[in-house]
Amino acid sequence: MPWHARATWLYPLTFVELIKPDGEVVEGYLRSLDRNTGAFTISPHHTKEEIRKGIGTRTLKSFRKFTVDRLGLCFEIRRETRTWHGAACT
Numbered sequence: 001m002p003w004h005a006r007a008t009w010l011y012p013l014t015f016v017e018l019i020k021p022d023g024e025v026v027e028g029y030l031r032s033l034d035r036n037t038g039a040f041t042i043s044p045h046h047t048k049e050e051i052r053k054g055i056g057t058r059t060l061k062s063f064r065k066f067t068v069d070r071l072g073l074c075f076e077i078r079r080e081t082r083t084w085h086g087a088a089c090t
Helices: none
Strands: 015-019 025-033 040-043 052-055 062-068 074-076
Antiparallel strands (some): 062 074
16 A cells, blocks of 8 residues: 555654665654645654754655654554544444
8 A cells, every 4th residue: 555545643652764866764753744746744752952854745755654652652553543532433
């Protein structure tokens, strides 16, 4: 299944892993999404100083969303249930 066909929601400070077309892996927290170009702004977990801007979404090889538990372990989120006011939408 292509990465864009998965039903996931993105919010600021969501941990993501992106694989660019040249094979470079970028991991970090989503800071923002440029409304005009659709480019991600990502930063590592330990600082906001090392922000990477302009990571294009159209040419990504892979995009994965993770949840991070209290101990710092990362688990991939495959699919989420859509909700509206606490009730699941189908």
